Amino acid sequence: MTRNEFDLIRDYFARQPVKRRDVALGIGDDCALVEVPEGCQLVVTTDTLVEGTHFLPTASASDVAHKALASNLSDLAAMGAMPAWCSLALTLPEPDDAWVAGFCQGFAALAEHFQVQLIGGDTTRGPKSITITLHGHVPKGQALTRAGAKPGDWIFVTGTLGESQAGLDYILGKTVVDKARATTLINRHYRAQPRVTAGQALRGIASAAIDISDGLHADLTHILTASGVGAKVDVAQLPLSEALLADQASDEQAQKLALTSGEEYELCFTVPELHRGTLDTALKHSGVSVQCIGQITGNHRLELVADNQPLDWVLSGWAHFKEPHRDGS
Missing domain, CATH: 3.30.1330.10 (PurM-like, N-terminal domain)
Structure with a gap:
C-alpha cells in the first residue's frame, strides 16, 4: 500500500x-x-x-x-x-x-x-x-530587540564560540581531530542548546540582544546597525573551549573562528552599567556561563582590539554547505 x-x-x-x-x-x-x-x-x-x-x-x-x-x-x-x-x-x-x-x-x-x-x-x-x-x-513591552544598545553598555555572550564551524569543518573532512573532540564539535554543530531560560532572565536587564546564527561579528553588527552605535571588542576575552583551542593551530585562528562561526545559537547582548551587577544573579539558574567581551561605543563601527591595539583582520562570514567556505583568514 x-x-x-x-x-x-x-x-x-x-x-x-x-x-x-x-x-x-x-x-x-x-x-x-x-x-x-x-x-x-x-x-x-x-x-x-x-x-x-x-x-x-x-x-x-x-x-x-x-x-x-x-x-x-x-x-x-x-x-x-x-x-x-x-x-x-x-x-x-x-x-x-x-x-x-x-x-x-x-x-x-x-x-x-x-x-x-x-x-x-x-x-x-x-x-x-x-x-x-x-x-x-x-x-507586553518586555521583548528584547536588536535596537536599544547605548554607548557605555557592556557586551556579553553566553557559552563558548567557534565549535559549530569547527564541527562542520570536521564533517566536511577539512580537519582531522581525535575522536573525543570530534564528537564534541559535531554535537555543537547539530545539537546546540538554545538559551531560552537565559533569554527570559535577561528581560529588564539587557538593552539589546540577538542570537548568534550568522557569526558573532555579523550578528553584533546587526545590533550596532539597529541601535545606531559602534562597539569595541577585545578578542582576548572571547570565550573559547578547550576542545576548540586544541583543534586550532593558534589562539588567533581560534579567535577568528569564534568571531565568524555561525549556527552557534548562543546569545549576544548588551547590558547598561546600571544593571551589570545584577546579571550574575539573574542568570544564576539558567545553567549557562556569560563572558564580557567589550563595550558599546558611539563611533558607529565595530573595532577589534588585542592588548588595546586595533586589529585589521578581514573576516568572512558564515557559510553553509553549498556556499564558498572561508579560508580562515
Whole structure:
C-alpha cells in the first residue's frame, strides 16, 4: 500500500508528548486554535533547513530535527520569549518511515524539554526540506530587540564560540581531530542548546540582544546597525573551549573562528552599567556561563582590539554547505 501524507501525520506527528492547556484545537483541522496569555504579545519566527545547504544527506534524521527546532528556539530566546506552539512543513522526495521516525524522535525530545506543542503543518513531495514556524509569548513591552544598545553598555555572550564551524569543518573532512573532540564539535554543530531560560532572565536587564546564527561579528553588527552605535571588542576575552583551542593551530585562528562561526545559537547582548551587577544573579539558574567581551561605543563601527591595539583582520562570514567556505583568514 502506498504511503501518503495523511499516513505520516496519523502515525507520527499526531502522537507527541506535549499537550498544552492553551491549545484549544491542534493537529487535524484546517487551522489550530491557541490562547495567548493575557497581557502578553505573540512572538513568531520561521526557519527553513534544506538538505545540501543546511545539513548533509548523511546527517541523522534526529540531528536534523534537533537543529531545525533549535534554530527557531534560539530566535525566541533572543527576544526573551517563552516558546509554546509550532507548525511544521516537511518536504520529502518520498515517504520514508525510518527517516520520519528518527526525525520525530529528535523533534519530540527537544520540544518536550521546552514544552512546545506541534499544532499543525504540512507534508509534501519534493527535495528534502524542513520549515518550522514557532510561536511564543512575552509580557507586553518586555521583548528584547536588536535596537536599544547605548554607548557605555557592556557586551556579553553566553557559552563558548567557534565549535559549530569547527564541527562542520570536521564533517566536511577539512580537519582531522581525535575522536573525543570530534564528537564534541559535531554535537555543537547539530545539537546546540538554545538559551531560552537565559533569554527570559535577561528581560529588564539587557538593552539589546540577538542570537548568534550568522557569526558573532555579523550578528553584533546587526545590533550596532539597529541601535545606531559602534562597539569595541577585545578578542582576548572571547570565550573559547578547550576542545576548540586544541583543534586550532593558534589562539588567533581560534579567535577568528569564534568571531565568524555561525549556527552557534548562543546569545549576544548588551547590558547598561546600571544593571551589570545584577546579571550574575539573574542568570544564576539558567545553567549557562556569560563572558564580557567589550563595550558599546558611539563611533558607529565595530573595532577589534588585542592588548588595546586595533586589529585589521578581514573576516568572512558564515557559510553553509553549498556556499564558498572561508579560508580562515
